[in-house]
Every structure is written in structure tokens, then in C-alpha cells.
Amino acid sequence: MNIETRKLTLADYEDLKESMLQAYDTLGGQIWSKQTIAKLLKLFPEGQLCIAVDNKVVACSLSIIVDYDEYGDKHTYKLITGEYTFSTHDPTGDTLYGIEIFVSPEYRGLRLGRRLYEARKELCETLNLKSIVAGGRIPGYHAHADTMSPREYIDRVKAKELYDPTLTFQLSNDFHVRKVLKNYLPGDHESKDFATLIEWNNIYYQGIDASARSAKTIRIGLVQWQMRLFPDMETFYEQVEFFVDAVSGYKSDFILFPELFNTPLLQPYNHLPEMEAMRKLAELTEEIVLKIHEYAVSYNVNIISGSMPILDNGKLYNATYLCHRTGKTEEYRKIHITPNEQKYYGMVGGDKIQVFDTDCGKIGILICYDVEFPELSRIYADQGMQILFVPFLTDTQNGYTRVRHCAQARAIENECYVAIAGCVGNLPKVNNMDIQFAQSAVFTPSDFAFPTNAVKAETTPNTEMMLVVDVDLHLLDELHHFGTVKILKDRRKDLYEVRLLK
Numbered sequence: 001m002n003i004e005t006r007k008l009t010l011a012d013y014e015d016l017k018e019s020m021l022q023a024y025d026t027l028g029g030q031i032w033s034k035q036t037i038a039k040l041l042k043l044f045p046e047g048q049l050c051i052a053v054d055n056k057v058v059a060c061s062l063s064i065i066v067d068y069d070e071y072g073d074k075h076t077y078k079l080i081t082g083e084y085t086f087s088t089h090d091p092t093g094d095t096l097y098g099i100e101i102f103v104s105p106e107y108r109g110l111r112l113g114r115r116l117y118e119a120r121k122e123l124c125e126t127l128n129l130k131s132i133v134a135g136g137r138i139p140g141y142h143a144h145a146d147t148m149s150p151r152e153y154i155d156r157v158k159a160k161e162l163y164d165p166t167l168t169f170q171l172s173n174d175f176h177v178r179k180v181l182k183n184y185l186p187g188d189h190e191s192k193d194f195a196t197l198i199e200w201n202n203i204y205y206q207g208i209d210a211s212a213r214s215a216k217t218i219r220i221g222l223v224q225w226q227m228r229l230f231p232d233m234e235t236f237y238e239q240v241e242f243f244v245d246a247v248s249g250y251k252s253d254f255i256l257f258p259e260l261f262n263t264p265l266l267q268p269y270n271h272l273p274e275m276e277a278m279r280k281l282a283e284l285t286e287e288i289v290l291k292i293h294e295y296a297v298s299y300n301v302n303i304i305s306g307s308m309p310i311l312d313n314g315k316l317y318n319a320t321y322l323c324h325r326t327g328k329t330e331e332y333r334k335i336h337i338t339p340n341e342q343k344y345y346g347m348v349g350g351d352k353i354q355v356f357d358t359d360c361g362k363i364g365i366l367i368c369y370d371v372e373f374p375e376l377s378r379i380y381a382d383q384g385m386q387i388l389f390v391p392f393l394t395d396t397q398n399g400y401t402r403v404r405h406c407a408q409a410r411a412i413e414n415e416c417y418v419a420i421a422g423c424v425g426n427l428p429k430v431n432n433m434d435i436q437f438a439q440s441a442v443f444t445p446s447d448f449a450f451p452t453n454a455v456k457a458e459t460t461p462n463t464e465m466m467l468v469v470d471v472d473l474h475l476l477d478e479l480h481h482f483g484t485v486k487i488l489k490d491r492r493k494d495l496y497e498v499r500l501l502k
Helices: 010-023 034-043 105-110 112-126 150-158 167-172 212-216 233-249 263-269 274-282 285-298 339-345 368-372 374-382 397-413 473-482
Strands: 003-007 049-053 056-066 095-103 131-136 176-182 194-201 217-227 254-256 302-304 308-312 315-323 329-333 356-358 361-365 387-392 417-426 441-443 455-458 465-472
Touching: 003 112, 010 034, 010 049, 010 056, 010 095, 010 105, 034 056, 049 112, 056 105, 056 112, 095 105, 095 112, 105 112, 112 131, 150 167, 150 176, 167 176, 167 194, 217 233, 217 441, 217 473, 233 254, 233 263, 233 285, 233 465, 254 387, 254 417, 263 274, 274 308, 274 315, 274 339, 285 302, 285 308, 285 315, 315 361, 361 374, 368 374, 368 387, 368 397, 374 397, 387 397, 397 417, 397 441, 441 465, 455 465, 465 473
Parallel strands: 095 131, 217 254, 217 417, 254 302, 361 387, 387 417
Antiparallel strands: 003 049, 049 056, 056 095, 131 194, 176 194, 217 465, 302 315, 308 315, 315 329, 356 361, 417 441, 441 455
């Protein structure tokens, strides 16, 4: 037996007709005419695929390209095909639309349908299309229509409690159901005139005008900040700008400063109790954030401003600011306050958890101790986070080890990159800021596409320096769908869940 997957030709029509008559028996034997096939081959020859067994065509898939936004999720088969004329085919569209796929019943034990789906996926990737969309029959539904809704039926097929010859196969080929359609294909009595709108997402899609570098490879700059005393604010700003200038010179997309990196500015208040001194430092935060905002715009780099104390309604928070290079500024307040921060500074925790949309994808921010609580980053992951930034400040190697190992765990369990940046050195003239230990790094998931130790790059411990690292978001997409393990997909949501309460 010789099995070949190839492009359909008009010379195949007689074989195609015979296979269609067998496959469409339950739909009244309606088949595509030779003129229709000829038109499709003229409009979009690459999209018409077939499988020949011993030179006889026994399976086929037919497709067009559409601009999906023109039709939306509520379309009918008649509408999306231009009343079967295929005038809706748009070579500049973004979606491969499946208008037909079938296998002759005599050959269904050979898994030929899977070969056609794989060929469609390869075509979608080659043409840089966003997704494959199609209307799918649910031929097993008629046997259950009296006892359950289409949605209940689909949910039970998803849970593998019921078997549907079409939907079960589509789900096993990485398609998901976007919507239930009514009157999509009139005359489909087995499906009771219902259909599923199914979709397969092309994880390699780069966008219409985006290059692979700008769309998928993100450059991160980490600042391992030396604690030193500054005679005035201008000297402090010069040091900040030095690193921004250096990192942006390498065309970085992000720069991350450490937690409380501005605490050298506490020195003038060292005669005060720690709690009062930190509140005095908080009075400088608005000015510092404004300056960093200016750097973000002028140097064209997104800056995560480490963290700084802020006062809000008499309460002291530990906050970081995401200064977008587009001019927007967003805030994140540390959720979990350490015993030290509570005892010496009277700090309280924030209560807002969210991912941030940037021009380089969705990111999350956790400040130091926060990364030791896995629930936060899991919520971020469910919101689409791809990179987690963690500014930290640790005095001992024990404290650093906690942050490091927890950050590595977050990268693995959430299938994301985690970047950590800390302070080094000492501040002998600032109370409660005597010594610092840090080794900044970028961590990855652990699979074949990543370093064997799941460390993309790391700095020299306890040395002021910067680290510039490229991370490939495409590898995260590939891991999520095709990894050795699929942690996010394989969670037992029937047994447990992590959810936001407010």
C-alpha cells in the first residue's frame, strides 16, 4: 500500500466524486461539482489537499483564506463561502477556513484524517496565517438531543464521557470549540442543525507586518545595583540614567532595577527611627518615578523601576512602577510584606493583582517575597503572562536562595521566563540596610528547547553589573502545546483551583 498526501488536481475528480458519494451518504449524497472544484483550484491551489492510496484519491480537505473579522463568530456556512461561490477567498486574509474535509469510509482505519489536519496546519504555518477555523458537525448529537443541550453534549465529549466521531477527532488534533452555531449547515439532521465553530491557533504566527525579532524575541536588561551613598539627587539620577543608557544601547525592550534600590537616599534621615526615615524617603518617590518615566520615553525602553516606598492615605507601601516607552506608567504594590518590613517600617501589603499589557506581550511583576507564594504567578499565568519580573533585596545568602529557587519553580510551573534583579554591597551609614547579597538571573522552563539547568543567564554574585538577555516567546508557545510535559494544560481542575477573590 502506498499512501501519499499531496495537492489536489482536477484530474483527480472522478476518484474524488466516488469518495464524496460514500462519505456524504448520510447527508443525502450532495457532492461538489467538477466546476466548483475547478474554481477552488484556480483561486487557491495550495489549499486543496488530498490523500491518495495506491494512486486513488480517498480523502480530501478544501480550504479558503478569509479576513475573519469581516464575518465574526456568528457566520453561516453559506455566508463564509459567498453562497458557495468562494468569492470570500482573500489572499491577504489572516485565517485558513476549512470548507470541507472527508475520508472515504472504506479507509477510515488508516488515520488519514489526521494526515490531512497536519497538512492543513503546515500550510497555515507556511502562509503565516493566524489560525484554522471551520464549522464542525456533531453527528452523534441526535442520539442525545432529547436529554441534553448542544453545550452539555460538547462538554461531555470534551470530558471523554461521550464519543462523537467528528468532534472527538477534532479535539484530539488540538482544535478547540469557540462557539456553538445554529443553522450553520441546513439539512444536517444528525447534528440537529447545530455545529461547532472550531479553531486551531498557529503558535508561529508573526502578524502581518511583524518580523520574527520584534514579535517573538524580547531583549531584557537586568541591573545588579551597587548600594552606594549619593551626595545629592542629581548624582543618583546620573547613576540610574547610566544604566538605562547602557541597556537601551543594546536595543533592549525592558530594563529591571532591584527592590528598594533608592534606599541609599535614606542616609540624610539616619538619625530618625527607621519607620520615620522610610516615610521621608517615600516623599521622593513621585519625583523619582517622573524622572524614570522620562528615561523610558527618551531611551525607548520599558523600565521596571525596582521598588520604592510610597505613602497612600497614611499607609506605607512597597511599590514598583512599569514605565512604558510609549509614555504610560502603571503601578504594582508588593502583596506580601516581610516581618522585617512590618517591624521596622510599618509597611502594609497591596491588594491588586494583574498582568500588564506591553508592546512585547503580557508581563507580570512580583516584588521579592511575593515570588515565594506560587498562587500569584499561577493567577498571572492564567491571565496570559509570558515574562515575570522580580525585583528583590536580600541581605543574606539564605534569603537569596529562597528567592532564586522559588523564581525557578515559578518559571517551570507556569511555562514562562522569570527575570530577577537584586542589590549588592553595603550601606554602613543607613540603618537596617547594612549588607546585601545578589546574583541576578533569567530563568526558563525546563525542557529540550531551554538550557539544561533552566538558567538562561546570570550575573557574577555580589558584583555591580548589568546583564542583557534575549528570550524567545515562540519557545513558550511551543512548550505549551508540544512540551515533554504540559503543566498548565494537565492541571486537575476537577479537583482544585487557584482563583482571585477580589
